[in-house]
Amino acid sequence: MKTEKIKTDLLIIGGGAAGCYAALTAAKKGELQILICEKANIKRSGCLAAGVNALNAYITEGRTPQDYVDYAKKDADGIVRDDLLYTISERFNEVTAHLEKLGLVILKDENGKYVTRGNRNIKINGENIKPILADAVKQAKNVKVLNRVNIIDFSVHNNRIDGAYGIGIENDTFYAIEAKAVIIATGGASGLYRPNNPGFSRHKMWYPPFNTGAGFAMGILHGAEMTTFEMRFIALRCKDTIAPTGTLAQGVQAKQVNSLGEVYETKYGLTTSERVYGTVTENLEGRGPCFLRTEGISDAQEESLLKAYLNMAPSQTLRWIENSTPAHENVEIESTEPYIVGGHTASGYWVDTKRATTIEGLYAAGDVAGGCPQKYVTGALAEGEIAADAAVEFIAGEGSTSELPENEVVDHFDEVSKFLQPKKGLYTTEQLEEAMQTVMDNYAGGIRTNYRFNETGLDVAEKKIHKLQELTDHLAANDLQEVMYIYELRERLVVCLSVIAHLRARKETRWHSFAENLDYPEKDNVNWKKYVNSKLENGVIKTFTRELTAEGQKTYEHLH
Amino acid sequence: MSIYIDEEKCIGCGRCHEVCPGTLIKIDENKKAYIKYPKDCWGCTSCLKECPKNAIRFYLGADIGGKGSLVHTEKSDGLVHWIVERPDGSTTTIDINPKESNKY
Ligand SMILES: Cc1cc2nc3c(=O)[nH]c(=O)nc-3n(C[C@H](O)[C@H](O)[C@H](O)COP(=O)(O)OP(=O)(O)OC[C@H]3O[C@@H](n4cnc5c(N)ncnc54)[C@H](O)[C@@H]3O)c2cc1C
Ligand code: SF4
Ligand code: SF4
Numbered sequence: 001m002k003t004e005k006i007k008t009d010l011l012i013i014g015g016g017a018a019g020c021y022a023a024l025t026a027a028k029k030g031e032l033q034i035l036i037c038e039k040a041n042i043k044r045s046g047c048l049a050a051g052v053n054a055l056n057a058y059i060t061e062g063r064t065p066q067d068y069v070d071y072a073k074k075d076a077d078g079i080v081r082d083d084l085l086y087t088i089s090e091r092f093n094e095v096t097a098h099l100e101k102l103g104l105v106i107l108k109d110e111n112g113k114y115v116t117r118g119n120r121n122i123k124i125n126g127e128n129i130k131p132i133l134a135d136a137v138k139q140a141k142n143v144k145v146l147n148r149v150n151i152i153d154f155s156v157h158n159n160r161i162d163g164a165y166g167i168g169i170e171n172d173t174f175y176a177i178e179a180k181a182v183i184i185a186t187g188g189a190s191g192l193y194r195p196n197n198p199g200f201s202r203h204k205m206w207y208p209p210f211n212t213g214a215g216f217a218m219g220i221l222h223g224a225e226m227t228t229f230e231m232r233f234i235a236l237r238c239k240d241t242i243a244p245t246g247t248l249a250q251g252v253q254a255k256q257v258n259s260l261g262e263v264y265e266t267k268y269g270l271t272t273s274e275r276v277y278g279t280v281t282e283n284l285e286g287r288g289p290c291f292l293r294t295e296g297i298s299d300a301q302e303e304s305l306l307k308a309y310l311n312m313a314p315s316q317t318l319r320w321i322e323n324s325t326p327a328h329e330n331v332e333i334e335s336t337e338p339y340i341v342g343g344h345t346a347s348g349y350w351v352d353t354k355r356a357t358t359i360e361g362l363y364a365a366g367d368v369a370g371g372c373p374q375k376y377v378t379g380a381l382a383e384g385e386i387a388a389d390a391a392v393e394f395i396a397g398e399g400s401t402s403e404l405p406e407n408e409v410v411d412h413f414d415e416v417s418k419f420l421q422p423k424k425g426l427y428t429t430e431q432l433e434e435a436m437q438t439v440m441d442n443y444a445g446g447i448r449t450n451y452r453f454n455e456t457g458l459d460v461a462e463k464k465i466h467k468l469q470e471l472t473d474h475l476a477a478n479d480l481q482e483v484m485y486i487y488e489l490r491e492r493l494v495v496c497l498s499v500i501a502h503l504r505a506r507k508e509t510r511w512h513s514f515a516e517n518l519d520y521p522e523k524d525n526v527n528w529k530k531y532v533n534s535k536l537e538n539g540v541i542k543t544f545t546r547e548l549t550a551e552g553q554k555t556y557e558h559l560h
Numbered sequence: 561m562s563i564y565i566d567e568e569k570c571i572g573c574g575r576c577h578e579v580c581p582g583t584l585i586k587i588d589e590n591k592k593a594y595i596k597y598p599k600d601c602w603g604c605t606s607c608l609k610e611c612p613k614n615a616i617r618f619y620l621g622a623d624i625g626g627k628g629s630l631v632h633t634e635k636s637d638g639l640v641h642w643i644v645e646r647p648d649g650s651t652t653t654i655d656i657n658p659k660e661s662n663k664y
């Protein structure tokens with residue numbers, strides 16, 4: 001294994017939606033050296049790899065950014081940050097215009113206006129959204145991209161970030177990177193819970209299986225404050241293929257029906273968590289399986305559906321062609337295992353309005369940043385822009401690099417080398433990953449318990465996760481890609497502990513299914529209209545609460 | 561859910577290897593692409609859209625209801641043709657115009 005030491009001004013970890021856009025923003029601001037480290041290749045990495053079906057967050061004619069804030073706040077039953085939602089909502093349309101300029105196809109009517117889907121969406125061909133962003137990054141001056149470099153740890157001293165460590169999974173290189181400021185944009189975490197199909201198709205999940213929560217874990221371990229990890233995201237998807245259902249619901253107005261043919265969605269409410277809960281309950285009470293009612297749609301509608309899915313979830317189109325098409329058979333739906341994803345729910349770094357985390361010089365954007373659900377792709381881009389502006393400002397003010405301490409560099413190199421041993425322990429990374437998923441599934445509200453949990457179960461889960469953490473010390477790998485798998489597992493285990501701590505802390509059930517606490521099955525507005533935040537102290541994740549931002553609050557600053 | 565690479569067709573250009581978001585595809589010493597971690601495939605189909613020789617086919621695992629059909633893409637006249645081949649040899653093709661937006 002070689003060692004490469006790099007010095008840069010701005011390090012961006014993760015070249016997905018938020019990371020790419022942060023780089024584009026910072027590149028416009030003068031002569032900074034910008035480095036993106038991406039574990040895959042920015043051309044097709046992260047959530048956007050297969051394509052997206054619509055821009056889900058846009059301020060359509062006659063609506064205002066405040067309307068979007070109100071919508072997202074209602075959906076999350078109040079536990080959001082007004083300032084964060086407002087600042088992305090203000091930017092949705094500007095980043096959309098930029099995407100169009102870069103080459104994204106957006107549907108327009110005869111007057112040249114974007115065609116909307118519902119109140120907040122616009123219709124696009126999003127198949128190539130990621131290559132479009134990647135091309136723009138390649139053309140930007142001063143941006144260097146290191147593909148296939150997986151970041152494994154931050155370098156933090158006195159609560160100030162100085163850079164990061166990484167491994168080149170295909171060039172056998174250990175990286176020590178010194179930076180004046182860092183933007184973390186590694187997305188959310190999948191693979192914590194046992195998935196719908198744990199066998200051969202275990203990775204046919206909603207959230208990218210390659211977003212493993214690295215950004216969360218590195219922050220947690222360095223004492224960053226985190227928020228709302230108890231608000232897990234569970235997606236309601238087409239059965240087996242885990243393809244999106246929104247296109248059916250919004251495109252052909254397909255309603256959720258149970259096995260008796262009854263429309264049940266109105267019975268439980270229409271928020272994201274209520275839709276999941278409704279489906280879970282119908283199944284539990286013997287009225288499953290549940291479907292989206294598509295039978296009887298026209299041939300033209302069906303053809304449009306088959307095409308739309310090819311542009312974002314081709315497996316569903318294949319499924320229809322192999323079996324029966326939606327005009328002839330309703331589409332069965334199921335809910336997925338829980339994910340932690342700050343772009344859909346509110347879990348992630350606790351940031352100020354400029355997306356500064358509580359670690360100085362570290363900014364967070366996209367699915368890794370908390371407090372701001374329903375941000376989707378345009379919100380991730382907006383946060384990339386906000387974080388980049390703030391990081392550039394920080395560098396201009398007090399940014400300077402300080403050399404990474406040699407002993408720390410050596411320790412990280414040694415840790416990686418230690419895993420690169422031919423000696424095989426009893427367990428493999430894969431076995432321990434399955435063990436973790438089974439623990440979370442059984443004791444921390446996975447599919448097996450219909451997402452429900454109680455404190456006793458959480459205590460058991462915590463003990464077992466600790467035990468698995470110890471076992472990871474003895475894992476061995478043949479190459480750096482397999483070493484990356486060990487780090488991914490360790491990251492996920494840290495995120496699991498945070499999820500467990502947060503689920504235990506919120507002593508109410510505010511969101512059915514997302515956090516269904518059987519010890520406290522009711523919502524408690526008197527005591528729990530609050531954020532649950534957490535921080536690692538002496539090796540233990542400590543949870544505490546913070547008061548909600550005021551209605552319409554536009555800025556929030558950390559108190560140092 | 562995974563992919564199948566036709567060795568005969570593969571020219572070892574490495575484009576599938578370059579784009580896979582999970583770094584799952586490798587090129588062997590005979591300059592042929594292979595998927596090293598088939599169970600880790602997300603099913604994003606980036607690799608097949610990238611392949612200049614239409615050598616990559618994608619299928620649904622039997623555990624999620626796959627029935628043995630294979631899908632691949634071909635490009636011509638500015639269109640992307642998605643071609644599904646069933647085990648009985650019959651095919652269905654859907655043409656996508658990348659310049660056209662989704663209707664839904
Ligand atoms: C299947 C799916 C469909 C979606 N469809 C839509 C849609 O139709 N419309 C819409 O508006 N939104 C959609 N979204 C949401 C949208 O895609 C996300 O909100 C957005 O991409 C999040 O951006 P991000 O940058 O935070 O994460 P990502 O875009 O996932 O980027 C994270 C990046 O970090 C990299 N990375 C992770 N860990 C490391 C590490 N340790 N070192 C280096 N790099 C690392 C990853 O490889 C990845 O490239 C969809 C999401 C999913 C999962
Ligand atoms: S479909 Fe996607 S995840 Fe699977 S091998 Fe191809 S590029 Fe990789
Ligand atoms: S892209 Fe196609 S031709 Fe090129 S290496 Fe991959 S399979 Fe072979």
